[in-house]
Amino acid sequence: MTKKQENKTKRKRSWIKADDISGYLFISVAMIIFAAFTVYPVFSAIRTSFVEYKPFGSEFVGFENYIETFTNALFYKSVKNTIVYTVVVVPLSLVIAFSIAVMVMAFRKRTQSIFKAIYYLPGIASGVALSVVWLWLYDSSPSGLFNRILSFFGLSTQNWLNSSKTSMLSLIIMALASSQGSSIIIYVAALLGIDNSTFEAAELDGASFMQKIRYIVIPLVKPSTLFLFVTGIIGSFQVFMNAYMMTGGGPDNNTTMIGLLIFNNAFVYSKYGLACAQAIVLAIIIAAISFVQFKLMGVDVEY
Amino acid sequence: MKKVLAMLLVLAMVCGMLVGCSSGTKETTDGGTGAAPTKAADNTEEPTNPAENAKEDTITLMVPPVSATYLEKVRVWADEFHQLYPNLTIEIIETSWDDHAEKLSTMALAGEAPDIAEVSYSMIGTYAELGVGINILDYMDEAALADFDKNALDYMSLEGKTYGLPLYLSIQAIGGNKEMLEEAGVDVLDVQQNGWTFEEFKTAIANGTKDNRFGFVFATSAVTASDMLNIFGISAGLNNAFTPELKYAYTSSNMLTFLQAIEEISASGYMPNYGVDASQRMVMCQTGNAMIFGKAMPLFEGNINKNNAALEAKDGTAVEGSIPVQYAYLPIPTMNGITESCFGTVDGLMAFRNTKTTDEHLANVMLAMNYLCSGKIAADVASELYLDAVCESGRAVIGDYLVEGRDENNLASASRQMGLVVAPPTGLTADMSSKAATLMEQVIAPKLQALLAGEVTAQAMYDEICKAAYKEFGQENCVSGAIQ
């Protein structure tokens, strides 16, 4: 090893040390909060998944809750429902949010801000009030709004939330139509972060609009896409409120999501140990999907 | 500068938490036993006040808006109780109707349930299984218990243990527009006094169906589907999930008969062939779009009369497009060879174990619970709901609380139906009750939704129920053939 190299390593090492300290300082508050209000409850839930939970004296039951989870037909059905929901909602949401964000960019600032506001607004209202409105839209009687529209076009009315054929579709439409606001502004923020000179250079090379999207925009917003994808998967696998408010999981358990099943086990049947076991199985599924996604898209997109 | 200040504040909070955390971790390891020191710490004035029966105690009570005025009144009653027992204070936790059960469940799971909470009888098994219920027979004197109707008390009991006191017994059946019913050839008064057969009911709804009007509408959308079985199952003799011999009843041939009847009337065109939202059923009756609607309670007479008054006053508060309706509260029709009955649910106050529970404290809890479930309070609550009281002391004074202008025939019909209610069989175990609840939620109600949507046949649904029930209880513990 030459002296020069030695010097370099030495310097590098001292840098690492300083980085360690500042790194820990930077994350300290976040990690304390995280440890107390996230890690502790999570570990508690893991512990609970191995007991038959009772507030005054739980009983250790080993893997019984997990065995019950995997031998319950409803669990599989709810996993299937959740996957169907996720596979449709998450990618479509990304495409919709991305397209809207890109389209909005064509306009002047003022027009842009109006559209952004419009698309963000639905997210502002509380979910409960909006689901009441959606219940009316989906009203199965001939006077429900969607049924009025169908009759107007001469189509037969639907039993929306009350039929196995349309209940899941109804929840999917609702999700796609009402929750793009955050994703859109995250994409807009990412698009605004792209250096204009990149486009100008591409334009001089004669790149078309689609080429710019394909070779500049999509790679450069990758961190945002990855973020939206992973949080989308997490949110979608844990989706609970829509099914709870709109269908109660019915008909015939066709909209029973894992989130709803876990909720029912924990708070309706008070099988809290079982709920924890199912939650952990769910977390493992989500983690596996996210892991693959990270691998595919690269953990860090460095420039 | 502000940011720095805020950061400091937060850091201070975090430090405070850490201190709290280290002293708290010890408690986690020994769970329930940690309660004793907490209790001692809370009652620091204990040693300074040697008078045994005057010891200060606070009882927590968690209640949703049982009736429109309940939450307002319960504060007054708590004050009155405090005047009666100056050492005892009732601390009220108000909840909203939708979220009461989840809040209670979370608190109970955390070992922090309120001392007393309002529960539906159907949840008692779950809480008993969880070990947070208290057998009030151990703490309450016989005389106080004797005040309550046995039938209502049975709802609050499992395996010979009683977990709470009944507050009211709600009867659920059907209601209708009296004028239209008579037009359709129904002798309303006779039906109210003597009941009717399923055939008579079918004829009535056939006659009552006109353009833009259904003879019958029953809200079955989403979670309300199970109402159909609970309330209409009565017509086929399905009073409870278990027979008095403690066999599971929903595998009986009565169930098949019932399901076929539902299949028939939902395809008949006399009732909507789509799911009706719970909020729409009474409105449909008020606007003249339905003759009979369900589920209906005696209480709806109040809502309908209020609307009639609003129509008369033309003050714009009436239901849009509504017509004056004379409300008739009707019994559920009965099929051939079935004894007439009525579906009832009991809501009561249940005593809970929490980390602060001691025997002395429980004695005070019983006092408060008895106070809030009997006498004038019982009469007031029941009467607000157009029901009869379920305790002797309540019935004695209910006359003072009756809502004015109630229809005599409805009143008589309601009290007759209350007498027909059959409580769940005694000797039911918590395990059986919670298994039956799970079957209902996970198999029967979902399949019933499919049946109502025309996606499964009665026979197929019945087979599914039998399969699931045999798995859960064993075939020997399920009824085969007919009940009664």
Next chain:
Amino acid sequence: MSEMSLYSKHTRNKKVLYLRNSILTFLLVLGAVISLFPIVYMIMSSFGPATDSASASRTIIPKIWTLDSYRAFFDFNKYSLRWIWNSLLVAGLVVLGNVVFASMAGYAFSKIPFKGRSFLFFAVLVAMMIPYQVTQVPLYILIVNKFHLSNTYASLILPGLVTSYNIFLSKQFFGGLPTSLIESAKIEGCNQLNIFARIVVPLSKTVLAVMAINTFMSTWNTFFWPFLVTSKDSMYTIQVGLKFFKFANSTLFGPMMAGATISALPMFVLFFSLQKYFLEGVTIGAVKG
């Protein structure tokens, strides 16, 4: 030069430009109508009379306009205004906590190569995957039983003070900042706190604003946790109060929608006041050059 050069500025042909913008406007308006309908309907109904109605007779624009529902809300409880204040305070502090601490953590995770970084970040991510339904009970035990914090602002604020979601969001964003920028500042003798405060934060106004608005919105709309840890009506947040309001008036449409509209109002204000930060964008290139 307000539009982004993703769209060609060299289109000389006015007609093409006009046609392009028309198509885009049409698509955007169509999408906007669909996504706005529920909220427009919510606001409209809040001005309607407080009566039941059959779904057949429901209209989007109320037939009679009245402020009854709003009046009813402010008369309903003497704490009505305080609920709004509680929500503002709680959401405000949660936003502050997240914008400061989650972004610091996100920065460290993306740009400071400290030991254990990948492991800790992985832990943050995995924790997000456990559904809140099961962590709710231990959290309740912690806050109420161990810390004795029920009916305090601390109980409403602490659990959300730094969320995994925001750490992840800021980490993703900071990852896109050029590392060379930070390296060169470091060589010039800046410490990490200086770099973060002087260089990174000014470049990240957009994402911090996004984080602020999203966090504010989700905290503002949270219902169940505040419902769980409060039992005194002076400590309710607006969402908890609204539930009681709803049931005081049975489930009448008008009052319920009025409540929802009132609760959405502060977010309209916040959204529009933060808008300029979403729009500014930061030209990293300029800094780089």
